[in-house]
Every structure is written in structure tokens, then in C-alpha cells.
Amino acid sequence: MHRFPSSRTSRGGRGGRAGALLLLAVTALTSCSGPQSALDSGGPSARRLATLWWALFAVSAVVWLVVVLCVVWAVVRRRGGEVEPRSGGTRTVVVAGIVVPTLVLVGTFVGTVSVMRAEAEPPTEPALTVEVIGHLWWWEVRYPDFVTANELHIPVGRSVQVELRTADVIHSFWVPSLTSKVDLIPNQDNELWLHADEAGEYRGQCAEFCGAQHAGMSFLVIAEPADEFDDWLADQARPAETPTDPLAVRGREVMESQSCAACHTVRGTDADGDIGPDLTHFGSRRTLGAGVAPNEPGWLGGWISNSQTIKPGNLMPPQPLDPVDLNALIAYLETLE
Amino acid sequence: MTTVEERRAADEAVEERLAPAWEESGGIRGWFTTVDHKKIGRRYMVTAAFFFVAAGLEAMVMRTQLAGARLDVVSPELYNQLFTLHGTTMIFFFSTPMLFGFGNYLMPLMIGARDMAFPRLNAFGYWVFAAAGLLMTGSLLFGAAPNGGWFAYVPLNEEQYLPGVGMDVYCLGLLLLGISTTGGAINFIVTALTMRAPGMSLNRVPLFVWAVVVQSFMIVFALPPLNVANLFLFLDRRYGFHFFDPSEGGDPILWQHLFWLFGHPDVYIIVLPALGIVSAIVPTFSRRPLAAYPLVVLATVTTGVISFGVWVHHMFATGLPQLSLSFFSAASLIVTVPSGIQVFSWLITIMLGRLVVRTPMLWVLGFLVVFVAGGVTGVMFAVVPFDQQTTDSYFVVAHFHYVLFGGAVFPIIAGIYYWFGKFTGRMLSERLGRWSFWVVFAGFNVTFFPMHVLGLLGMPRRVYTYEPELGWAGWNLVETIGAYVLLVGLSLILYDIVRALRRGPAAPDNPWGGETLEWATTSPPKEYNFPVVPTVHSLHPMWDEKSLASMARDRDDDERTLTDGKQALRTSDLDGVPEHPVALPRESVLPLVVALGLAAPTFALVLGAPLVAAVSALLLPAGLFVWHWPRAARQEAEAARSRDAAPAGADA
16 A cells, blocks of 8 residues: 655644734724725714624634634644545534534524615615716716716715616716615616715715726715705706806807817706716816816816826817817816806 | 556556557647547646636736726726636636646546547537637737626627627637537536446545536536527627617616526536545545545535526625525525535545645645635625625625635646646656745735725726725735736746656656546556556545456456457446447547637637638538548447457447
């Protein structure tokens, strides 16, 4: 019969490595904050999901450690030698591989269903309903009285119902710090609710691959105290103000006479295109191009002249305006607060 | 006591009678005509390894692009081609074909057979696979690679949103590959059920063989939905059909159901045979049979069945009713139990046994550590609310790399180190093996572990870049460094293989003291594998005197030497009772011709030349016509005549 020499290299090491890995894991995860972090919760849903994660992590870490300890134990105590054609160990396999996992999984399922129930209903009766429509590659946001883009304002401490639809392909609406994601699917009406406990900006992003600029399709959920939110609603519902500054007046003419008006709407002007984002209160928004750049005059000029250099593949063609017209247009857009 | 010398003597006595019937042409001609399962198996492995390198380099470009925020290494369009091709290649053109290579090479050896049941179908399968892989990977060179993600969601992948040939390459490439995979699967099933050595009843079948059989049954049931989906998509794209076009009443969710009804079983189609490799290696280095063999067999079969009931957990965020979600959540939890059985069977075996840590076992131990980490995050995705939070984020990317790199690539490398001597007649280096293990193990974890963190930090998958203020750059840089370490580790293995092929030490027949029949053959095995077909008396014939003795004792028994032409032994499906010899086909160029009859029209369709496609498709019926022309029947008749004429005919 074949005789096997015992080999004893690579002594130890594995135990230390396992410990180091775990340490890395814990330190990494306890400092999980960021504008789009699922563990930096701004509301009851995300908080519940973060607690669920830590519970799952704890159980998983125990299971993984048991397995690693078994491996380490076997390696440390290895002795080599001749074949022992004995079987045995079946009962241990049944207990450790069937009975215990089944109990753990039943517990997991109970937890799953209870969190699902809790997630189904918002904490308060929804204060309002907002419709979000996904486009290649930006978000149309429809409030009852007006339309805006790439920014959702909600009142702090009150639930908001969000209806999700798409104008083209499948997208997915994900604001990890507030709640989990739901897909936007053609011919289908999906919904979720948002509820923020603290005022602040919560960044969201498309989570379902949707083509060339999937990476450039983010948005902001801005939670404000009730009075600020009401002011915002009132401001946004008003049509665009007529500019007085001569440069801005010229900018508005450019807006209406050039190709801008074919795709964009500015309420209160002749621009009523419905292909690109509504620009009525463009000046009040924080970002450009669904979050790819800050809304500042320099970026705006670059965006209008050739947005392809900032967001390659997006559907807005370059606008070769002469420099004076461009400056006027920038000045006008900045007035649209 | 049966010595190796006694068996050698028996082999030599039979060899000269067997050699003429089994010899194949050498050189270029032999390259195109071989039907030997070992050559085909090796080709599958080498070709799949080539695709692994290509897809791995694609990943390196992606990791370089993501090393910092807002980098500009590749354009978004190219990035989208890279990640689509990386996923498609790794899933379809590396994992499954690589394991098909192992299956092809090892299954006949492990069951004591002389070849696969259908050697020509086997050769045909390889050629079709190679053509499909060439089409898919080659498309990148023309900037026309698929770019809609490896699961090709609609309507994004309709022609309206992704024009160009990229996704046509995807649909047709996968349809072509599907023919190869299905044929191969049927071949595995028939071989395992009809060609096992006498005495190898179902309860003595090695676990690797069980795993390949379950994999094959799963392929037969899982591929039809994928093929249908790809055909529909191709018709939508090229011929104006509306299966998935929502503006004309088509249903985008239908694609997801069809795709994942294939896609989730496919995870196990990849992982099960890899676990089979683990089950082959663990007993050898534990010096003890695997604990709870019947339970592991049942677990393998159960996994195959349950995995068809969990596909909706890929669709938890699509807005399906809560009640259906909870059913699929329960099913997805249950499917982990059989995997738990396998893990604890290996653990109990190494703990009860007399463990020896050589390179193959080192990879298996590393596999246990990373695969279980991927398993526990898999359980998390059965938990609906957690899935809805983290699906389509980098957490998922982390999870499936732990499962697929940890659960398939680690065992595949273990298998390469374990069987390299058998495959090539040369041994790989222990020292390089250990070095490569530790470098890959470190590189793997540094690359993929932080992806869990990034997913929780809100990073979606499939983004070509990200904004600096999101705080993702540090972790991404760590991952990219890990990826380069991983590249170094994998290159060490490649170097070891090239070095061993040139001047590695000669491999003994049974270098590790393994328990299964492949170790009874020479390294590398003769064309006919076993000069004397062994008679099997236990689950581990190489550890059992009676089975070993049969190979020396039966050297004068014509029913075990089968020297009358190119023959294999047909045995009964359940108990392995010998029935009669069957004639196996000789080498032939026909498999290649028929494969060309499929591949040429596919290439022509991609290039938009339906006329060329139609004309070249004629090669297919023409080739099949010659393949099945009575010459084959005549050969069989001759074989039957000589069988009847033989003094100790098997039918007598």
C-alpha cells in the first residue's frame, strides 16, 4: 500500500492570517460613512437594513470562524501516514452539516419575513406622492404642481411616496442611506417610500446597468425642515422670472431661438421641449448632468459647448454658440433660481 | 500482494494486441482528426485557459481604470465592452469548458473506461466551443464586443439602444456554444451510465463523476430557456420581432425569468464539478475515505434539483409581490443546506484523517476558507430586504467572486496540481506551487474583500468611474493593487506549467497515493487507458487489493482485454454488470467539418451576410450525411461479426 511521507512546511500562519482578515473586516466596516453609504442611515428603513446587515454579519462571521478553526486544527495536528480505509464521521456531518444549518436558516427566514413586513409600510401616512421617471441618463422628478430633475426634496420626519417609471430602459432607484433599491421597468408601476429623520443631502445613483452613462446617473434626495420644504415647493411651482439684466435678457433670447428650446422646457418662456430635463428652476439645483459636475458657470459653459467631454455618450449634442451668446445663456440660466 | 511490476507485465502482454486498433495519426493530420477523450480534454483545458487569460487581462484594464476617481484609462464604451466580455467569457468560455476538460479527461479514467461513449460527438463539441469562443473574444479586437452586460437585460439590449453587432455576437455566440455544451453533457451522462468498469455500481462511483453527471443533467434542463431567450433577442434585434420590446407589448421581465431560470442553475453547473475536484483531492491527502459519501452524493443531486427553484432571487428589486419573494427567499435559503453537507464532509474527513499538506491540498484548504466566505454572503442574498439594499452593488461583485473564483478557480488550480502528472507525464514544482498559492491567496483577498465594503458604501456595479467625494478611491486603489498581486501569482502558475512541460521530473503513475482508477493508468495514460479493464470491488479501488489484483489477473481474459478492434465494455447502468463490448469509432475529420457547418453560418450571420450563411450551412447536412452513411453501419456489422466469431464472445 502506498506510504505517504508526512510533510511539514508552511507551519502556522493561517491562524494569524484569519485573525488579521477579521480585524481588517471589522475596522473597515465600522468606519462606513459616506454620502452614499448604506450604513450611514438617515431614516428608519436604512437603519433597519443596517441592523439587519450587522446581524447577518455576526452570524456569518461565527460560521466562517468555525470552518477556519476546523481547517487550522486539522493542519496543526496533521501527522501524515498510511491510508486508513475506515469510514465514519457520518453522524457529525449530519449534525454539523444539516441540523445546525437548518436551525440557523429557519431563524434567518423568520428574521427575513419580519423585516419584509416592517419595510412594506411607511412610518407615517405619506405627505405627498412624487413621480420619478428614469431617462438615459438622468432623472425626471414630477411633483403635483411642477417638474424638476435629478433632485428630490422631501420634508424631514414625514414619509413620501415615490412612484417609479421609466421612459426607456430599466433603471434602478437607489438611495442607500435612506432605503433599499427598486427597479424602474417599462410598462410597470413600481413604488417605494422615503423617510428621513435628519435634514441633509442623501446621494442616490442608478443601480441597474443602463448603457454608456450608467455611471453618470446620480441624484440627490434633500431632506429639509417642513417650512423650508414648503418654501421650496412654492418657489418651484412659480414660472421662471423674466430677467432684467441685459445680458440675461439676451441669454433668454438665445435660449428661445437656438436649439435649446427643442429639448428643454423653461416655464414662462417659449422653450417647451420635453426631451431633456426641465430647466425652469435650473439655477437652484446643485449639480449638472445628473451629478457629473457642480452647477457653476465654468462647468455650465463647458457643458453647453460640448457636454460630451464631461459625460461622453450622453444624448445632448454639442452646441457651437458664439462666445457672447454662450456667456449670455450662462448668465440667464444662473438667474433661474 | 499485487505489485506495480505485475500490472506492468500484464499491460505489456496485452499492449501489442491493442495498440494497432487504438493508434491515431500524429502531426497536423492528427490534430484535426483525433477523437481521443484525453487529447480533447487537454484541448478543452488549454483553450479555456486561453480565454481565462484574455478575460483576466480585460479585468486588469478595468481595475486600472477604477484605481482612482474620474480616471480616463479607457472610454465608457470600451469599459462596457470589457466588463460584458469579462463576465461572459469567465462564465461561458472559461469555467464550464475548463471543467468539461477535466470531465472529459478524467471521467473515462475514473470509471475504468477506454473512452467516452460518443468520441466523435466529443470532438465535434470541442470544435464548436472553440469557434464560439473565438467569435466572442475576437470581437473585442474589432471594437465590436458585446456591451450590454453578461445577463443582457432588455430593453437596453434591443437594437434601438445598443446598435452595432456587439450583442448579435453575444446571442449567436451563446447559441453556438449551447449546442456544444448540450452535446457534451449528453455524452457525459451516457458515458457514466453505460461505460463504468464491471462492479462499479452506483454506490462506488467517484464523487467527481457524480458531480459531472449532475452538472450534465442540469445543463440539459437549464440551457433551453437560455437558448430560447437568445434566439428571441436575436430575432428582435435583426428581424424586427417584439418579444422583449415594451413599446409593442413585449415583456422585459420575461427575459429576466428566462435568463435566470438558466442563470442560477448555471452557478451550480460551474461549482458542482469544482466541488467534485475537492472531493477527489480531500481523501487522498487525508489518507482516508471521504466521510458520509452517500450524503455527499445526495447533496450533489439535491443541489441540482433545488437550484432550479431559486432564480427569482436575482429579481428581488423588480417589484414582484411580497408573497412570491418570500417563497423564493425560503428556497434560496434551503439550497445552502446541501453545500453545508459537502463542506462538513470535507472538514470531518481532514480532521479525522492523517492530513498531508501538498500543493493540491493547500489549494483545497484555501478554497475552504474563501468559498465559505462566499457561501455566507450568498445566504445574505436570500434575505429579501438585505438583497434589495445590496444587489447590483459591489457587494454582489465581491460575493460572486468569492463563490466563483474561490469555489471554482481554486479547485481548478488544485486539480491542475493534482492531475498534472497524469495529464502530461511531468510533475509541477512543490516550491513554486506553494509560492503561487500564497501570492494568489493574498492577491485574491486584497482584490475582492474590499468590494464588500464598497458595496455597503453604495458603489453600484458596472460603473466605469466614480466621483472623488464619494470616498471610494482608497478601497478601489487597494483592490487594484490586489489585482496586480493576483496577476503575479497566476503568472507564477503559468511559469511553473511551462517549466514543467520542458524539464519537469517524470511523473509516477500514482504520485499522491490516490484512491480512484485514473491512478491505475500510466502517466500519461495509453490511448486505450486500461489494457485490462479493471473489476471494481469498492469505492476506492486503488486502496483495495481485490480491485488492483483484477487488472493483473484478467490479462488473459478476452472479455476484459477486448483486443478485437477498438472496443470498450458496455455495462449495466445501475450495477455495472458487464453486458457486451461496443465498437468505438476511429479518428475522423467529420466532427470538424460538421462543426464548420455550424460555425461558418454563425460568423456570416454576425457579419450580416445571410446568403453566405445559407450556403455555408449546407456543410452541416452534408457532413452529417457522410458521418451517418452506412460505412459506419458496415463497421458495426464487421465488429459484430468478429464478436460472434470470437471463441469467448461477450454475448455468449
